[in-house]
Amino acid sequence: MSNPAYADTPGSPTPVLSVSPVVLPSPGRTLDLEMRVSAPVTGSDLPIILLSHGLGFSNNLSSLNGYAPLANFWAAHGFVVIQPTHLDSRTLTLNPDKPGAAPHWRTRAEDIKRILDQLDAIEAAVPQLLGRLDRSRIAVAGHSMGGHTASLLLGARLTDPHDGSAVDLADPRIKAGVLLAAPGRGGDALTEFTAENYPFFLTTDFSTMTTPALVVAGDKDDSAFLTVAGPAWHVDPYTLSPGPKSLLTLFDAEHGLGGVSGYDVAETTDENPERVAAVARLTWAYLRSELYPEDSAWQAAHDVLIAGADPHGRIETK
Template sequence: MSASTSTAGTSGPPTPVLSVAPVVLPAPDRAVDLELRVTVPVTGSALPIILLSHGQGPSNHLSSLNGYAPLAGFWAAHGFAVIQPTHLSSATLSLAPDTPGAPMYWRSRAEDMTHILDRLDEIEAAVPQLPGRLDRSRVAVAGHSMGGHTASLLLGARLTDPHDGTEVDLAEPRITAGVLLATTGRGGDALTGFVAENYPFLMTGDFAAMTTPALVVAGDKDASAHLTVRGPDWHTDPYVLAPGPKALLTLFGAEHGLGGISGYDVAETTDENPERVAAVQRLTWAYLRSALYPGDPAWQAACDALAAGSAPVGEVQSK
C-alpha cells in the first residue's frame, strides 16, 4: 500500500507482511551491535516509517525486537514500514549491571532511533524486497511505557542528566509525529520513592518543548503504583503539559498493557481485551496516517466511529 493507493479515511483490507529479524547494524561504540526487526507490507512503495520502542516488564522477550506483534503487524499490513530495535535495556541482552547507562539506558534508547534513521540505506539493503521502498520524508515514532519515554525525548521532551546536571535535548527533527502508549509522566513528587532513587532521570522530565504532534494513549485504570503516586492521570501528563497539537485517547477500563499490545496472549497483560487492542490498532494507525499525510481524513473518521459506537471503548480529546 503506497501513499497514492491507500484508501482515504480507512485502514482498508490488510496486505500480507514480510518481517525480517535480526537486521544487525554494527555499532562499535555501543555495548553490543544494534539488532532490529523490520516489518513491511509485501507490496507498495513510498512506505512511511514507524520507529517502535519497546517497554520493559517482567518477560524476557517482549522487551526486544520480538515484542509488540499486534501493533507492528497491523501497521505494516496497512501501509507502514515498522522498525523495532532491541534497546540495551532489553532482558534478552543480559548486560552486566555496571554497563554504562544501566539499567534503563535512557539516552542510548533515543540514540538507537537516530542511528536507524542515519542508516536506512543499510536497512533497506538487508531486507529482501525493500530497497527503494521507504519514504524518508515521513517518519513517526511510537513507544510503550519506557518506550514512550524514549519516544517523548525524540519528540522534544527534555530532562536533566542526573550525572552531570546538563539539560538533555535529543529531539530528532526527521521525526514529525508520534504515539505515546501508557507512557511516563512528570517527575518530582509524582514518583514513588523507589523510582526517584533508582531512576533519577525520570525526576526532571519536562514536556514544555515537546512541540511535535503526538497522540497520547492512556488507560483510565492504569495506576502503575510501582512508578507513580498520582494514579492513572500520570500517564496523561505528556498531553496536559506539552504544547499542541496533541491528542489524548483515554481507554475505558484499560491497564498498563492497554488490552495486550505488547504481544499476543502474554501473561503480563493484566487487562487482556482483543477489542481494546483492535481499537488501539485502528486509532493509532489513523492518527499517524493523518499526521504524516496532512488532509488525509483517517483520524477524523476513526474518531467519529469511536464516538458513534453504542458502547465506546474510549474517548478522544485534542488541543
C-alpha cells in the same frame, strides 16, 4: 502499487514481509543493534514507524520480538515498522551498572537516531525494501519505557542526573509520535522508589515536546510502584506539552492497554483483544492523518469511536 495518499479507513490487510534480526554494526555501542523490519509485501513510498519496546517480566516481549498486535497491523496497512532491541532488553542480560555504561534512557533514543542515520544500510540488508521508503514521513511510537524514549525524540527534555547537563534528544526527522502508557512528570509525582532508582524521571519536561503526538492512556493504569499521581500520570505528556496533541483515554485499561505487547500475554492484567484492536486502528489512523494531512483517517476513526454503543474510550485534542 504506491502507498495511497488518502485512506480514511484501514481497508483489507495486505501480506506482510518481516525480517529479523537485521543487524546494524554499531561502533561505540555495547552490542551491534538488532531489529525487526516489517513491511507490506507490495507498495512504494511507504511511511515509517520506529517502535520502541517497553520493559516487563517476559523475556522476549521487550525486544524486536514484541508488540506484534501493533506492528503487524501497521505493516499490513501500509507502514514500514522498525523495532530495535534496546540494551535494557531482558534478552541481552547486560549489567546496567557496569562502570562506564551509558544510561539506557539515553542509549534507547540513540538507537532510534542510529536507525535513521543508517536507513541505506537497512535497505541493503532487506533488499525487498530497496527504494520503497518515504523518508519524509517518519513517526516514532513507544509503550511504557518506550513511551519515554519516544517523548525525548519528540522534544521532551530532562537533566542528566549524573552530570547535571541539559539533555535534548529531539530529532527533526521524526514528524509525529504515539505515546502508549508513557511515564509522566517528575518531582513530587514520583514514588520514593522511582526517585531513587530512576532519577532521570525527576526532571522530565514536556513543555518542549512540540512535535505532534497522540498520547494513549488507560484510566485504570495507576502504576503505583512508579507514581503517587494515579492514572493521571500517564496523561501528563498530553496535559503538560504544547499542541498540536491528541489524547486517547481508554476505559478500564491498565498498563498493558489490553495486551499490546504481544499475543496472549499472561502478564497482561487487562487482557482485551477488542481494546488492542481499537488501539491498533486508532494509532494507525492518527499517524496516517499526521503524515498525510489531507487524509481523513483520524476524523473517521474518531467518528466511529464515539458512534459506538459501548466505546473503548474518548478522544481530546488541543
